[in-house]
Amino acid sequence: NAGVTQTPKFRVLKTGQSMTLLCAQDMNHEYMYWYRQDPGMGLRLIHYSVGEGTTAKGEVPDGYNVSRLKKQNFLLGLESAAPSQTSVYFCASSYLGQYNEQFFGPGTRLTVL
């Protein structure tokens, strides 16, 4: 099993460009999450999903959109990137809710110039 995978691993964008980050898990988990991690801020939840076809906002959802069309995939979109979105983005999944162990992907390092 690959666990949780993320693509791409690195990306540099110019302000205003758009992109989609892909997260895939092969553990048949119901719950999936997108976090960003910044120095001094820790892990912050952007959006999450409790099952196929569902999404919900986390604590820092502005500027991001998500979709969960298939159970194994969770996409994070940036429609118009801003320098403030420079960060490391982690996807995670869990069998049950947030009170359950979360398995993280390797992360995507995004720089917005």
Next chain:
Amino acid sequence: RKEVEQDPGPFNVPEGATVAFNCTYSNSASQSFFWYRQDCRKEPKLLMSVYSSGNEDGRFTAQLNRASQYISLLIRDSKLSDSATYLCAAFRTGNNRKLIWGLGTSLAVNP
């Protein structure tokens, strides 16, 4: 004040030492607690879950003190490979259920 607080460190200890970190939480509705380990430029990985008073796994022991609202992580016989950042997380129950993350404690084990 943050809902989950950790001493950022860094904790510098020699190989073989015993080291302990504390993680304090302010919301008494927190019921489940986790210690994750994060290596530099890598993803967090679960080290230990704590649902009752404590948990032990080899050289690692986590203890929960509900009265004082903190959870500790004890590492015995430290290895060089234990050098990492240790993240504490608390799951808050109730109407606004969510997992609250601490900022992490940095540990460097020196030869």
